[in-house]
Amino acid sequence: MNKIEEFIKEKFKEYYKTHHISFPDINKREFGIGSWDKKIEMRHLSFNSDELLNNFLINDTPFYISCSSAYYLYPELRPMVKKEWTGADLIFDLDANKSNNIKEDLEEVKYRTINLIENFLLTDFGFSKNEIHLNFSGSNGYHIHIRNEEIRELKRKERREIVEYINGTGLNLRSIIQKTPDRKFLGPTPSDHGYRGKLARFVVNNPERYHPRKIKDKTYLNNWKNTVSKGNWTMVMKSINQQKLEEDLLTLGVNLSQDIDINVTIDLARLLRVPNTLHAGSSLCAVKITDLTSFEPLKDAIVFKENDEISIEITEEVPEIEFNNKTYPKLKKDTKLSIDEPYALFLLCKRYAKINQ
Amino acid sequence: MVDNVILFYAKYPFTQYAKDYISSKEIVITQKVIESAEERVIESITNNIVPKFIEFVDETIEQELIIYAISRMIVSALDNKYFSAKYAVAESKRAREYIEKENETNIHKLVKDLELNFEKEGNYFLLPFAKYLKNSPGSPEYFLINKELSNGKIRLTKSEKNRIIEEKIRQRVEKTLPKKQKIPEVYKLQIENSALKIEPLLPKPKTKEVNFSGDIAPCMKLLLDDLYQNKNLSHHARWSLAIYLHKIGKSKEEILNIFSNSPDFNLNITEYQVEYIISKDYSMPSCTTLKTYGLCITECGCFNPIKYIKRFDKNE
Numbered sequence: 135m136n137k138i139e140e141f142i143k144e145k146f147k148e149y150y151k152t153h154h155i156s157f158p159d160i161n162k163r164e165f166g167i168g169s170w171d172k173k174i175e176m177r178h179l180s181f182n183s184d185e186l187l188n189n190f191l192i193n194d195t196p197f198y199i200s201c202s203s204a205y206y207l208y209p210e211l212r213p214m215v216k217k218e219w220t221g222a223d224l225i226f227d228l229d230a231n232k233s234n235n236i237k238e239d240l241e242e243v244k245y246r247t248i249n250l251i252e253n254f255l256l257t258d259f260g261f262s263k264n265e266i267h268l269n270f271s272g273s274n275g276y277h278i279h280i281r282n283e284e285i286r287e288l289k290r291k292e293r294r295e296i297v298e299y300i301n302g303t304g305l306n307l308r309s310i311i312q313k314t315p316d317r318k319f320l321g322p323t324p325s326d327h328g329y330r331g332k333l334a335r336f337v338v339n340n341p342e343r344y345h346p347r348k349i350k351d352k353t354y355l356n357n358w359k360n361t362v363s364k365g366n367w368t369m370v371m372k373s374i375n376q377q378k379l380e381e382d383l384l385t386l387g388v389n390l391s392q393d394i395d396i397n398v399t400i401d402l403a404r405l406l407r408v409p410n411t412l413h414a415g416s417s418l419c420a421v422k423i424t425d426l427t428s429f430e431p432l433k434d435a436i437v438f439k440e441n442d443e444i445s446i447e448i449t450e451e452v453p454e455i456e457f458n459n460k461t462y463p464k465l466k467k468d469t470k471l472s473i474d475e476p477y478a479l480f481l482l483c484k485r486y487a488k489i490n491q
Numbered sequence: 492m493v494d495n496v497i498l499f500y501a502k503y504p505f506t507q508y509a510k511d512y513i514s515s516k517e518i519v520i521t522q523k524v525i526e527s528a529e530e531r532v533i534e535s536i537t538n539n540i541v542p543k544f545i546e547f548v549d550e551t552i553e554q555e556l557i558i559y560a561i562s563r564m565i566v567s568a569l570d571n572k573y574f575s576a577k578y579a580v581a582e583s584k585r586a587r588e589y590i591e592k593e594n595e596t597n598i599h600k601l602v603k604d605l606e607l608n609f610e611k612e613g614n615y616f617l618l619p620f621a622k623y624l625k626n627s628p629g630s631p632e633y634f635l636i637n638k639e640l641s642n643g644k645i646r647l648t649k650s651e652k653n654r655i656i657e658e659k660i661r662q663r664v665e666k667t668l669p670k671k672q673k674i675p676e677v678y679k680l681q682i683e684n685s686a687l688k689i690e691p692l693l694p695k696p697k698t699k700e701v702n703f704s705g706d707i708a709p710c711m712k713l714l715l716d717d718l719y720q721n722k723n724l725s726h727h728a729r730w731s732l733a734i735y736l737h738k739i740g741k742s743k744e745e746i747l748n749i750f751s752n753s754p755d756f757n758l759n760i761t762e763y764q765v766e767y768i769i770s771k772d773y774s775m776p777s778c779t780t781l782k783t784y785g786l787c788i789t790e791c792g793c794f795n796p797i798k799y800i801k802r803f804d805k806n807e
């Protein structure tokens with residue numbers, strides 16, 4: 135173990151000594167732990183109680199710890215079939231796109247997560263607030279665990295339908311708005327359920343998007359709203375660019391990443407970070423979140439807040455970052471500096487820096 | 492006067508009510524019963540229908556229940572997924588016909604037995620989405636994305652509700668077929684004899700008959716190859732392949748011919764689905780979508796399998 139790893143491990147140990155971690159139905163879950171270089175290096179672990187898990191975290195202090203969304207009769211057995219799967223929570227993993235602007239990326243994924251919860255999970259799917267458990271992923275996004283008896287036994291095929299609904303996969307205008315033989319268009323009204331209602335509400339609320347020049351023409355706008363409210367789309371369909379409407383329809387979904395995020399939801403044996411544990415790729419905590427709107431990961435997920443300074447050397451150029459209520463400037467490669475411990479830990483874990491010898 | 496309670500059992504012999512009733516009776520199995528059961532299975536497999544009992548007298552109704560039990564044993568003795576799938580479809584279609592004309596009380600009794608907790612809302616019926624997903628027929632108009640979902644419930648018309656009930660019955664009939672080993676010794680021989688008569692009805696695997704000019708996208712080629720080897724394709728695979736075949740100009744008959752290689756091929760269902768795809772002129776799922784279906788097999792760089800063939804044609 136090198137110097138950084140030893141240092142981080144000691145820090146993590148301190149955290150686990152003072153924080154109690156728990157997970158519902160812990161004895162039915164499979165756990166996986168990670169090393170400095172690999173998020174899941176060993177799996178098929180199990181803990182019979184929260185207490186055993188906490189002892190493990192204090193004594194062995196893994197760099198990452200993840201837990202199955204699935205419930206098993208024998209979580210520690212392998213191969214997988216021997217575990218005897220009895221169900222799984224419904225999970226979502228929303229990851230930020232990676233650009234050079236960490237803050238913007240995290241804002242964007244936060245927006246998508248809010249859209250998912252507000253416009254899909256709570257409304258369309260009717261889950262109650264106490265069934266939806268949200269936490270920061272510890273690095274680039276958010277995890278949602280839904281615990282509800284009804285959905286527990288759903289298999290891949292059914293979960294895929296859920297995720298496709300949320301993503302808007304396969305939506306098309308023709309199946310929502312129909313042209314009649316006498317060239318009229320019949321479509322949804324704002325009170326309709328599902329995507330039909332979402333589209334009608336969007337069009338009623340955003341007439342200016344389709345007719346920027348008629349924004350002051352009250353009669354025209356009222357007529358626009360009134361006809362759509364009755365499900366008559368003739369005026370809309372004949373006056374706008376239908377391609378644009380089709381594109382807007384597709385934005386009503388949550389836009390989950392095709393390759394990664396969708397597969398997490400349909401994977402019945404997925405391991406996801408244990409909420410309130412630490413992430414060695416960022417030093418941040420996968421904190422449980424009650425109010426996402428006001429949540430700021432680069433402030434609220436920081437658990438190491440000592441005022442000490444640490445001497446580090448930058449190994450890869452760091453962009454300007456707002457962290458822990460301070461703005462840290464851009465840092466060039468090979469810069470040596472003493473810097474606040476919270477930010478130093480962040481840079482060390484992000485592999486932007488090493489400890490100055 | 493026919494006992495309405497027993498009539499219910501005969502119409503819906505897969506219910507727990509019917510099962511309890513028949514197990515309380517002493518059963519006599521005559522040659523006529525065996526023959527009727529054979530006929531029930533043969534008709535199901537070849538014509539997708541189950542012959543109905545004609546006279547509404549108590550005696551035939553009870554006999555109907557016994558015929559149902561024996562039919563199931565014959566299907567189990569056949570021990571072939573093709574037969575059990577076809578049989579279950581026919582039984583569920585038979586029940587559907589009764590459901591369409593059924594009174595509210597009996598419908599209520601039936602859905603309770605099937606554990607489908609519909610809720611009435613005006614002219615519509617609401618069903619919790621998890622229940623819906625487990626019992627929805629695989630066709631596109633029943634995809635969650637095309638349904639009205641609010642507050643955890645799917646809103647269904649009466650005919651959609653009946654289709655869900657039909658699907659639930661199909662699943663129940665197929666899943667609860669008795670194990671081959673569990674056929675009672677007393678009539679084992681007779682049942683196995685019936686099965687021997689029916690076995691030759693298994694369709695022979697078809698060979699390639701449809702010609703393709705031009706090139707086929709590699710992902711679609713793999714699906715076709717799988718079909719020709721009588722492998723079972725996932726719903727998304729069938730759906731994508733059917734659209735693809737339509738888009739490259741194959742006729743309905745040609746598409747049906749290709750899909751007839753599927754082990755659970757059902758002409759009625761497939762024909763309906765292919766017609767649906769043709770009538771709605773669905774666009775071909777893009778490579779990105781196919782990736783989420785797990786159907787993409789190589790980076791051929793065509794963005795959409797349709798473009799693969801177009802590109803090839805241009806070069807010609």
